[in-house]
Amino acid sequence: MQLLDGKAISSQIKSEIKEEVEKWVAGGGKKPHLAAILVGSDGASETYVASKIRSCEEIGFSSTLLRFEPTVSEAEVLEAVEQLNNDPDVDGFIVQLPLPAHISENTIMEAVNPAKDVDGFHPVNVGKMCKGLPAYISATPFGILEMLIRAKIDTSGKHCVVVGRSQIVGLPMSILMQRNDYPGNCTVTITHSKTQNLKEICQSADILIAALGRADFIKADYVKEGAVVIDVGITRVVDPTKKSGYSIKGDVDFNDVAPKTSYITPVPGGVGLMTICGLLTNTFKAAKKEIYQ
Template sequence: MTIIDGKLISAQVKQELKEEVEKQKANGGKIPHLAAILVGDNGASETYVASKIRSCEEIGFKSTLIRRDSSTTEEEVLEIIQQLNEDDDIDGFIVQLPLPAHINVDKVIEAIEPRKDVDGFHPINIGRMAKGLPAYISATPFGVLELIKRYNIETAGKHCVVVGRSQIVGLPMSILMQRNTYPGNCTVSLVHSRTQNLSEITKQADILVAALGKPEFITADMVKEGAVVIDVGLTRVVDTTKKSGFALKGDVKFDEVAPKCSYITPVPGGVGLMTVAALMYNTLLSARREIYK
C-alpha cells in the first residue's frame, strides 16, 4: 500500500510554478494576479482563503483579498464580481464557497467572466471541459488528475467509481476520467445518495473517488482489494482531544480501508493541498492567455 503524498506533490507543483513566474518576470512578462472574494465568517473558508493567499506569496503571484461580512447583499457581491471582470490587472478570481444562504450561488458563479474563472465552476468552462475543448478544469478534479499522473497510476481500461455528483467535484471528475487521454480512458460509474446497492458498485472499483462530504462513509467492506482510493472529503468533526477542538476527516475510514488499497490519499495531506496548487496553475494559464486566446 502506497500513501499518495499530496504535500510532496503540491510542493513540487508550486516550485515549478515559482520557476515559471521568475522566468516570466525576467522576460518582462506579466506577474499573475489572483483575487479572492470572502463573504461571511465561515471558519473553514477563512482557512482555505488564507492558504490560497499564502500560496500566491510563495510562488510570486500578486493577490488581492476582498472581505465582506455576512450581511452583504447579493447585489453587492455581483458588483464586486463585475469590477473584477473589468480589471485588466486581475487574471483570475474566486468566490469562496459556501456563501451566506441569502445569496444565490449559481447566479454568482454565472456572473464571473469565464476567462477569469480559475476555479473552473462557470457553465462555459464545464461545458468546454465536457467537449474536450481548452478550459479551466475545476481545481479539485485537476488536483486529483495530477496526483494520479505523478504516481504513474494506470487508468486505461479501469473501472472508476465516483461517489458524489456535485458540479464542483463529482460530475467533472466523472467526465475527466472517461476522456480519451491520460489520466482517463476509464469506464466510469457515478453514484450518489439515491443509488441503490451503492456498496456493490464501489466494490467493483479499480479507482474509487470519494467526494460526497460524509465523514468516514467509505468503509473497508465497500472497497475491493488492490483498489486506488482517492479521498476528496474534508469535514471538521468535533474532537475535544485536539487543541483546536476539531479534527479533519475524509469521506474514507482511512485506518480500516488503507490496508486493502494499492494507493490511497490521506486526509489531511492529500487532495486538499493539490486543490490550491491546481488553482495556482490555472491562474498562471490565465495570465498567459493560454485557455482563452
C-alpha cells in the same frame, strides 16, 4: 499500500510554478494576480483562502482578498464580481463557496468572466471541458488528475466509481475520467444518495473517488483489494483531545481502508493541497492567456 502524498506533490508543483513565473516575469511577462471574494467567516473557508494567499506569496503571484459580512446583499457581491472582471491587473479570481443562503451561487458564478474563472465553475468552462476543448478545469479534479499522473497510475480500461455528484467535484471528475486521454479511458459509474447497492458498486471499483462529505463513510468492506482510493472529503468533527476542538476527517475511514489499497490519499495532507495547485496553475494560464486571448 502507497500514500498519495498531497503535501509532497503540491510542494513539487509549487516549486515548478515558481520557477516558471520567475522566467516569465524576467522575460517581460506580467506578474500573475489572483483575487478572492470571501463572504462571512466560515472556518474552513477562512483556512482555505489564507492558504491560497500564502501560496501566492510563495510562488511570486500577487493576491487580493475582498471581504464581506454574511449580511451582504447579492447585488453588492455582483458589483464586486464586476469590479474584478473589469480590473486589467487581475488575471483570475474565485468566489469562495459556500455563500449565505440568500445569495444564489449560480447567479454569482455565471457573472464571472469565463476568462477569469480560474475555479472552472462557469458554464462556458464546464461546457468546453465536456467537449474536450481548452478550458480551466475545476481545481479539485485538476489536482486529482495531477496526483494520478505523478504516481503513474494506469487508468485505461479501469472501472472508476465516483461517490458524489456535485458540480464542483463529482460531476466533472466523472467526465474527465472517461475522456479519451490520460488520465482517463475509464468505464465510469457515478453514484449518489439515491444509488441502490452502493457498497456492491464501490466493491467493483479499480479507482474509487469519494466526494460526498460524510466523515469516515467508506469502510474497508466498500473497497476491493488493490484499489486506488482518492478521498476528497473534508469534514470537521468535534474532538476534545485537539487544541482546536475538532479533527479533520475524510469520507474514507483511512485506518480501516488503507491496508486493502494499492494507493490512497490521506486527509488532511491529500487532495486539499492539490486543489490549491490547480487554482494556481489556472491563474498562471490566465496570466499567459493560454485559454482565452
